[in-house]
Amino acid sequence: MAMAKPISIEVWNPSGKYRVVSTKSMPGMRWIRLLTDNDCRLEICTEPKTILSVDDILALIGDRCDGVIGQLTEDWGEVLFSALKRAGGTAFSNMAVGYNNVDVEAANRNGIAVGNTPGVLTETTAELAASLTLAAARRIVEADQFMRAGLYDGWLPHLFVGNLLKGQTVGVIGAGRIGSAYARMMIEGFKMNLIYYDLYQATRLEKFVTAYGEFLKANGEQPVTWKRAATMEDVLREADVISLHPVLDKTTYHLINPERLAIMKKEAILVNASRGPVIDEAALVEHLKANPMFRVGLDVFEDEPYMKPGLADMKNAVVVPHIASASKWTREGMSTLAALNVLGKIKGYPVWGNPNQVEPFLNENATPPPACPSIVNAKQLGLPSAKL
């Protein structure tokens, strides 16, 4: 194997007993303090390139490394997990809730715990999906470009007419933490009706819509309604706005394909703040070309950082660079949870019993519980669970 080239790092607490590597600088200082106050020597990669290769990360792991905090842009598979094991490591955490970039079976084979950061980005991500929905419905980006180009010469009845959301149907595919938060925003904020598809029943979401519908009715307004669809196709046929929030795995790869695009309403809005490959993006570009009233809001792309040819030219697409979780509070929280996953495993702490209730780890003014907030392969590795 070729010798990995040296890579630039910033070192915190050089005499710390445990060597922890972070492949990127992350927001906030609390995660750094938590590691350095707990006897970790922290090495943060300061390489200017955005996406590190497997060789870059091998060089960072080196001969001795207890744990790594990594990013969703990195390919964590057998090569990296076996290198981490050889270096004496036992812990890895993605700084992300999604971990489709991680081969969890390879981690299991090498006895490495895999952490993720659920819960702390739910509302922030749902708010961005809601923003994309509004931007697409009301043609905000097109209108902004029109203003800046000096083309506005007075109010006109037909100027940038878009879609009214009130009373329309919002379709959610993947009604987990983020999908449910998004649904609530659209229902409560814009009085939309809900149709959703998930492998599991979203009982709390259903109860919320029922209660809100009753509240509206009691106030003499049209109540909102909900429906759990038997098939994804039912959502695609019925909804005016469809937002995608499932995990990316083999059941959701190219979930939106030419056949499914064809059954959607011609003036529907499609939003994706989950993972790019959930949509067949080349097929989407063709659909956008053929259906100028169909609009899309995308935070994620099939071949990030690239867009499929033609997408950038489409006026009916709003595109942003994977920023759905980018609020200061969330990004600092993600850094904290990722650091605590790695620290907790190194210290031999148990795994927190409920990864949806991570607030106790986020309080700036309190010592976090002695536990790993979220380890996705805890069961496979037989890790003990913390009593809540």
Ligand SMILES: NC(=O)c1ccc[n+]([C@@H]2O[C@H](COP(=O)([O-])OP(=O)(O)OC[C@H]3O[C@@H](n4cnc5c(N)ncnc54)[C@H](O)[C@@H]3O)[C@@H](O)[C@H]2O)c1
């Ligand atoms: N764009 C971003 O910056 C950003 C930010 C956060 C999360 N995400 C993505 O969003 C995903 C969801 O996050 P979450 O915290 O809501 O996770 P979650 O586990 O709470 O929700 C995912 C939901 O998808 C459902 N699901 C799984 N397979 C399905 C299928 N085949 N069809 C329909 N539903 C299916 C699950 O049952 C679950 O309810 C993450 O895995 C991540 O990839 C993206």
Ligand SMILES: O=C(O)[C@H](O)CO
């Ligand atoms: O999965 C995630 O957490 C996002 O894509 C980044 O916030």
